[in-house]
Amino acid sequence: MRHLLNPLDLTVEETYDLIKVAEDIRENPDKYCEVAKRKILATCFYEPSTRTRLSFESAMIRLGGQVLGFSEATSSSASKGESVSDTVSVVGCYSDIIAMRHPKEGAALVASMKSAVPIINAGDGGHQHPTQTLTDLLTIHTYKKKLDNLTIGVCGDLKFGRTVHSLITALVRYPGVKFILVSPEELRIPESIREDVLQKNNIPFEEVETLEDVMPKMDILYMTRVQRERFFNEEDYIRLKDRYILDMDKMKYASDDMIVMHPLPRVNEISVEVDSDPRAVYFKQAQNGVYIRMALIMMLLGLKA
Template identity: 70%
Template sequence: MRHLISPLDLSIEELDEILSLGQAIMQNPEKYSHVCDGKKLATLFYEPSTRTRLSFESAMLNLGGKVLGFSSADSSSASKGESVADTIRVISSFADICAMRHPKEGAPTVASMYSKIPVINAGDGGHNHPTQTLTDLLTIKSLKGRLDNMTIGMCGDLKFGRTVHSLINAMVRYENVRFILISPNELKIPDYLRQEVLDAKNIEYVETNELEKYMPELDILYMTRVQRERFFNEEDYIRLKDSFILDREKMKLARDDMYVLHPLPRVNEISTDVDDDPRAVYFEQVHYGVYARMALIITLLGLKDKC
């Protein structure tokens, strides 16, 4: 039985197999519409979510399976003090696979230790978000045709942004990937990511607070919002929330084959006048996310032979 807690739980070969399966599903979704007949997915979301939760549910329904679960801690027995370990023991009796989002880092890891079914980390605090990473990789591979030999700009909240942390961990495994890390000083990537991942693997990167300067160099610009829910006080959030705003004028500095990604939701870090630019693919990215999760569910349930 396999779990997906971190992008590093999958080898490069396994990642490529899941991405290839995702692309195959995109090309012929009907072929996969009954792969999960009789299977159930539990969505255990202790923290609010729109895209991730509904993407998982859509993925399972598209595969012919069924879904159950809860959308907030208040609507679960967690409000009565039930532990994650006990919850997953119970859910293991109801479902065949589960996706868990939790505000505390490490909660899905705890769940995997007590679970009798595969556990998928759907986001734990500011730590990891591996299925968003699968979505990002499928988007990049489908649009650029490769995952190596590129310069990726990451802009906004790089300190608390779990999507950023997961994507960096995944992309450093490919050849000749360079990062431009654009953020206010207060929201730089965590030290462990700089020292234990980028420096340890001799990955080329630049830390800067100048978006415009590096726009012409980018193959991908990964925008993120400043996350209000991660701040301890409102004053710091208000001071930093508008640090970088991507607009039409800045897009004029970018190459014609540069794409803008965003894990969503956005607040005001991308102006709506960018939405009509063909290089703005953040809503298309949501579409790719369903296929990435369909491929992952099939893989973790051991159903690839049925495809």
């Protein structure tokens, strides 16, 4: 039995296979609409996350399966002091696979140690969110037809942005990848990613503070939100939150085939006027999240179309 706790739990080949299945699901949804018939997905969400939970539920329903679960800790036995291990041991009796989100880092690993059914980490605090990374890889593959030899710009909060760290860690496995890291000094990429991931793998990267200058070089621009909850000081948040706002003026610097991605939700780091630009793919990215989760559920349950 396999779990998915970290994007690197999947080899490059397995990731590619998942992407191919997800792309086939997108093209031929009817072929997959009963693949998970009589299977049950439990969504154990100890903290609210509308979009990830709904994306998992949509994925299971589109596979013909059914869904049960809870969407916040107060509506589960956790509020009575039950451990994660005990909860998954019980929920595993009611379901065939569990998608779990928990505010504490490592909670999904703890769940996987006791669970009788596959565990999918749907986010464990600021640690890992592998299905977001898979969603990002599918989106890149959809628009670029490859995952290698790309220049990826990431912009915004690179210090606390979990999705950025996971994406970089996953992409360094592909040859010819380069990064342009755009952030204010205070929100630069952590040393652990710079040294242990980028430098260790001899990945070319540059760190800059101005977006416009480097946009022409990018194949992909991955925007992130500056998250209020990461700051202890409201003044710092206010000072930094609007540092990068992508609007149509800035989009003029981008090549015609650059794509703009964002894990969503956005606040105001991408102006609404950009939404209608064909290079803005962030809503398609959210749609891809359903397809890749469908492919993942199939893989972990050993289901075939």
